Amino acid sequence: MSSNLNLVPLCELIVAQTNVRAKAYNEEGLCRLADQIVAKGRILDPLKGARLSKRRVGVHDGGRRLAALQLLKAQGRLPDGLSKGIPVIFDDADRVSQIETSIMSNERENFSPIEECRAFSALAGEGVEVTKIANRFGLPERVVRQRLALANVHPTIVEAFEANFIDLARLQAFTLVGDQEIQLRVFSSLGRYAGAREIRRMLTDTELPITSSLVSFVGLQAYRDAGGDVREDLFDDDASVCCNPDLVRSLAVARLELHAAKLAETGWKWVEVHLESSYELLEGFARIYPTPPTLTDERKAQLAALCNERVATLEEIEALDDALSDASEPTDGQMAAAQGLEARLTTIESSIEDLQRATFTDEQKARAGVVVFVRNGALGATEGLIRQQDVAPSGIDGEMGNDENAAKGPSPADKSLVIAKGLAEDLNLALQVGVQAAIAKDDATAFLVSTAWLASSVLRTLPRDSALVSAANQQFRSSVAIPVDAEVGLADQLAHWSERLLCGTDIIVELSSWKPSEIRALHSFCAAMLYSRQEIASSGGVSGSHARIRELVGYEPRADLHMTSQVLARFTRTQLFKILSELAPETDAPANAKKPELVALAVKHVADWLPAQVTDDDAFMRLLAMPDGADAE
Numbered sequence: 001m002s003s004n005l006n007l008v009p010l011c012e013l014i015v016a017q018t019n020v021r022a023k024a025y026n027e028e029g030l031c032r033l034a035d036q037i038v039a040k041g042r043i044l045d046p047l048k049g050a051r052l053s054k055r056r057v058g059v060h061d062g063g064r065r066l067a068a069l070q071l072l073k074a075q076g077r078l079p080d081g082l083s084k085g086i087p088v089i090f091d092d093a094d095r096v097s098q099i100e101t102s103i104m105s106n107e108r109e110n111f112s113p114i115e116e117c118r119a120f121s122a123l124a125g126e127g128v129e130v131t132k133i134a135n136r137f138g139l140p141e142r143v144v145r146q147r148l149a150l151a152n153v154h155p156t157i158v159e160a161f162e163a164n165f166i167d168l169a170r171l172q173a174f175t176l177v178g179d180q181e182i183q184l185r186v187f188s189s190l191g192r193y194a195g196a197r198e199i200r201r202m203l204t205d206t207e208l209p210i211t212s213s214l215v216s217f218v219g220l221q222a223y224r225d226a227g228g229d230v231r232e233d234l235f236d237d238d239a240s241v242c243c244n245p246d247l248v249r250s251l252a253v254a255r256l257e258l259h260a261a262k263l264a265e266t267g268w269k270w271v272e273v274h275l276e277s278s279y280e281l282l283e284g285f286a287r288i289y290p291t292p293p294t295l296t297d298e299r300k301a302q303l304a305a306l307c308n309e310r311v312a313t314l315e316e317i318e319a320l321d322d323a324l325s326d327a328s329e330p331t332d333g334q335m336a337a338a339q340g341l342e343a344r345l346t347t348i349e350s351s352i353e354d355l356q357r358a359t360f361t362d363e364q365k366a367r368a369g370v371v372v373f374v375r376n377g378a379l380g381a382t383e384g385l386i387r388q389q390d391v392a393p394s395g396i397d398g399e400m401g402n403d404e405n406a407a408k409g410p411s412p413a414d415k416s417l418v419i420a421k422g423l424a425e426d427l428n429l430a431l432q433v434g435v436q437a438a439i440a441k442d443d444a445t446a447f448l449v450s451t452a453w454l455a456s457s458v459l460r461t462l463p464r465d466s467a468l469v470s471a472a473n474q475q476f477r478s479s480v481a482i483p484v485d486a487e488v489g490l491a492d493q494l495a496h497w498s499e500r501l502l503c504g505t506d507i508i509v510e511l512s513s514w515k516p517s518e519i520r521a522l523h524s525f526c527a528a529m530l531y532s533r534q535e536i537a538s539s540g541g542v543s544g545s546h547a548r549i550r551e552l553v554g555y556e557p558r559a560d561l562h563m564t565s566q567v568l569a570r571f572t573r574t575q576l577f578k579i580l581s582e583l584a585p586e587t588d589a590p591a592n593a594k595k596p597e598l599v600a601l602a603v604k605h606v607a608d609w610l611p612a613q614v615t616d617d618d619a620f621m622r623l624l625a626m627p628d629g630a631d632a633e
Contacts, residue, residue: 007085016058035138121151216377270369290358454526
């Protein structure tokens with residue numbers, strides 16, 4: 001047997017049949033090995049093989065190294081030192097010896113994760129930089145730093161990991177702090193079920209996670225700019241911590257105080273700064289609430305104009321939606337127009353809200369204050385708070401918003417007159433029940449209140465959702481709307497009522513000045529808008545309430561709805577054949593008739609046939625029993 005080292009061209013090397021590894025190599029590991037070869041400029045161990053022919057050498061030990069070399073050749077990255085030939089030890093032993101060599105090579109035990117970490121640590125101890133270690137082994141620098149951090153975990157904790165007492169996630173958590181004594185102290189105090197998150201919390205109990213509300217409020221970059229340090233968690237970026245929590249708090253307080261100064265300039269009696277808000281903090285204050293705006297004729301005119309503009313914008317959006325639904329693909333111009341309309345609608349609604357927004361008066365601000373705090377990483381404030389010493393003798397006028405006697409505080413003799421909070425709540429509840437009983441005895445007022453509630457539900461939800469059941473707004477299941485004959489369009493009524501009601505600050509106050517006939521008209525409109533279309537016969541028959549409503553209002557579908565070609569075109573070809581055979585049996589439509597031809601025939605014979613509204617039509621019921629064909633035409 002000869003064991004001579006030879007340089008063999010890479011193109012002549014193949015995996016020998018005596019190489020026992022049949023499983024494909026891990027792609028990530030193969031790339032990593034290739035990067036290591038590039039970093040070294042050579043392979044650490046020669047391949048072992050035997051000459052199969054004049055231009056073929058079979059490799060029975062080193063198949064993975066050969067695969068990495070072939071990968072580098074394909075990528076054009078093969079080191080110059082290997083381009084002249086790959087070092088191969090020719091092993092001329094028999095096939096049995098070659099197989100034994102392949103088995104022994106593949107039975108070599110790889111480094112355990114901890115041994116690999118120690119190996120990297122040993123290199124670092126020799127002064128090898130992280131970047132060089134990463135380049136030598138074809139690894140990202142972050143991975144090298146992770147393994148160096150694991151090598152720095154206290155040996156007792158590492159032994160617990162190797163004995164399967166803790167998992168890898170818990171071992172990684174200990175790398176957040178480099179002090180092994182702190183690591184061991186936390187490890188010794190761990191409960192049985194403590195997880196990685198709990199370990200990190202215990203290691204950094206005096207520091208702030210970068211995901212905390214205060215850090216989010218201050219901003220991590222602002223904290224760094226102020227000289228703050230961040231301890232990086234190499235295994236979980238979100239678990240990194242700010243090492244200077246006092247700096248974070250001081251920066252947060254400075255920002256809160258800046259906002260507090262701006263609030264104080266607006267006339268509040270006092271402004272307090274707190275890092276966080278709580279129920280206990282606020283329960284010691286009485287409350288007053290902002291006053292609804294008094295709408296002058298000028299502001300009412302502005303609000304009416306905005307309401308009209310909103311209705312017009314909604315109609316434009318709806319028309320554009322119809323165009324987009326008909327188009328195969330929207331153009332850039334259409335998309336830009338849609339975005340512009342949405343932006344305009346947002347601006348209009350914001351302006352409407354501004355005109356109707358309740359605000360604190362100067363008198364209210366003169367007796368009340370504000371608490372400024374951090375909530376969920378953002379600036380928060382609670383306005384209209386009254387300190388106990390500023391509460392009026394009645395004890396409840398602060399909560400009810402009464403500004404009389406604002407500057408007077410209760411004297412010691414007046415403390416017996418202060419009503420307890422629980423008693424005040426009971427009195428308010430009794431007042432509410434009493435008003436409810438009074439409404440129940442007054443039909444006219446009850447009708448007014450119910451109309452106000454209906455109007456509030458309809459006018460504040462339907463316009464934005466375009467939920468009107470009308471030809472102008474309702475698209476049903478396709479872009480073709482069924483025509484509806486009506487004296488006054490529902491969309492026009494919506495615009496009319498919106499203009500009248502959305503300009504007022506209180507619907508009940510507004511309605512109380514209306515004529516009874518106007519209230520009834522509004523009530524009828526709202527009831528119609530809130531009525532949901534019932535399921536038709538195709539899903540089990542018209543409901544009893546739907547049929548009864550049609551009877552009460554004398555509604556005759558044939559007088560309002562028409563089976564036009566647009567509507568009939570929504571039936572399938574098979575359904576059109578069935579309709580004609582049931583309603584116009586004398587019509588002999590050709591079996592190969594196109595769908596437009598069938599639609600034209602159907603229009604002539606079924607103009608008054610309304611399957612969506614009629615349930616006593618035997619022909620329609622037979623049609624429903626027919627299997628639904630879904631023709632492509």
